[in-house]
Amino acid sequence: MVVNKPRLQVLLNDVSAYGRAFLEDDESARSALVTQARALLAELENPNETITWLAWAEPTRRAALEIAIAIGLFPQLTSPRTASQLSMTCKTSSRLMERLLRHLVATSVIVKSGPSSFAATPLSRALCDPTCSAALTWSSGLPAPVLARLPAYLAESRYREPQDPSKGPFQFAFNTDMTPWQWAATQKGLPQAFSQHMSGYHAERPSWMDEGFYPVRTRLGDGMKSRDNEVLIVDVGGGLGHDLEELKTKCPGLAAKGRLVLQELRQTARSAKMSRPWLEVIEHDFFKPQPIKNARTYYMHSVLHDWSDENCKRILRQLKAAMEPSYSKILINENVVPETGASWKMTSLDWIMMATGASAERTETQWRELITSVGLRVEGIWTKDPSCESLIEVTRDEVARL
Template sequence: MSLNPSYPQAIHPLVERINRAAQRCTSAGGSLRFESDIVRRDLVAAAEQLLMAARSPEENVFAIAQQPAQNAALRCAIALGIADALPADGSPRSVDDIASSTGADRSLLSRILRACASTSLLSEPSELYYAHNAVSRTLLSPANRALLTLMFDYNGRAVVALPEFLQARKWQDPGSYTDCSFMLGCRTHLPMWEYRDRDETCRQVFDLGMQSEIVAALSTGKASGPFPFGEELADNNNYNNNNLQDDDTLTIVDLGGGRGQALQEIREEHPQLSAARFVLMDLGPVIENALAAGLPSWIEPVVGSFFEPLPVRDARVYYLRRCLHNWDDAACRTILRNVAAAMDATRSRLLVTDMVVDDTHAAREMAWEDLNMMTIGGVERTERHWHTLLAESGFRVHRIWRNSATEHATIDARLK
């Protein structure tokens, strides 16, 4: 059987597109620099599309189906501590030496490392020798390892269970927070967040994983997302000095803000807001953990739940960062209406940093992440979906700030 390209007519245009993108980068000091990250992302997208176009339909389907095995190889590498077992300078190390340091069987280890090298997760300079490369060095970060462990041990099991879960429901609904494929895949009667809070290993992995630079990269490298806080919120008459009246103080409330990392980043990157009032609101145990971890004194901790009336009213900004995608529309309407009830009708605004999936031709990463969220009863919403949900909850979308289709966006919403 001859294997024909899936999209032969697209191959030459994609090659030309890749060449154009390559011409917009320069080499200096041993590194490659693109004119902008948009150019780099376009090159990546074109290269991936070229691969799909040149492969046969059968090869494309098989490549998708192979991904669980690739994920398993990565998870094995993390569990074995391969990143720490290899010299950080990139010099090679033999399988025998790696087996000695990890305690793994040589033959078993060799098969795992071979699988990792086949996807460029490791370098294989010679037979039975392996070394770090740019990809594997990301595993030197404990936070990165924790995030990937979380994705495999918890989200991964939930995703694998998704077809069975949906089929049992006769494909009529995706389930809910209290009845979801996470519970089936992880063999628990607890929803995701209750499970995390009761399982110490899961909680530690989650907390560390949320500090991963991989998560930040989805928000243009910033925990606070793409919204220009300083330019949008600083009032030259009031907020560029320390002589503020109580009624004029700019208050930013981070709802469900964890350990306050977003507020710290906002203040650091926007010094014109240094006189503002920064409020971190979260559940009691989360606030306790934030204080124990050294929450800065200029952040005001407030215990509260966004499922209940908010204790801080009339703030200039209410900020929901990567929260709403965890919940279905009914839960989100409760959250949003509680925020609306706390807002000042003319001065307050709601900022939502979350994924905004394109209404058509959604990016692969966004579409797949929506299935991940489905496993715990959540949703990654399209732009149209966001408009509808916010309108149902008493808001209008003022503006959506975004840099690309695969990064977190920030929705600036006001009361109707």
């Protein structure tokens, strides 16, 4: 194998520098250290090692993880345990448990703590939390089977980007006319897994309501009208109301200035009302006219990435028609994919969205083109971490034509 020594030296220097910074409690260096460590591994591995890892290790580790979660292995590793003890507790054959543990050690999920005992790692401890393990349950149930059939779908479509969410890779993979969400609702445990996955996905990630991200109080509070029944924020397609609860917790003074309204389809709306009785919940389909007029803010979190450009335009036009010029804002909490240096998180999610909904994650250029195409104007884009979601502030452009 021919090694690019100048490139290798740069990576080694970067890993060393970021490693020292992280050891000196510079938490911001951790992400850069992980990125450079991945790059270093890619530089050191020969192509055959990488291909074999992709073909052998990734699919088998995934299967082993799902089996371990299903039999309740990881919660048993609060202290070192032997294969025999784990086999009895998890009710598996001894040979199967031995093979499972061996592979989990080889792929760095758990560690060997003694000649015949096994212990937890931060990863296996995290997988004891349903909001973490649900990501694998959800992925195996829906995105993974579709992605497995995506090459065949694209070959059949002569490698054209999917545009029709009713006849996309999902319908091709499952041979159904249903949407992914309709289909998922028929699968036992899948909706719950998705809800748990979303809770885990957003945990410990930067929030636009955090200090130093988006100036919430000045951008939304300053200039807000004090008229009766004023609506501060309409959370359009807001799930169970996690974001409104976060706003109420982190910005109580602002939240007290007006109504906090959640809009969702019937089943989710009912669940939201049961889980958060204090919420003002309205059943609403965002493709239909927006019933709340002249609100200060119309907010959407990870809504538009589910839809094609044409469907996004339909959603945005309904909001535009409800906005009060020079007062109302739309806040779009979504990924803004960098034109260069995009993280694997965003590019992976982009492919998941293409496969499951014939939709996409969008670059800044694509967001601006989409928003201005319906006569709206981007006032600014706030980003705390380029690998996480941004906040796009949008106002009504009275000059632009539809």
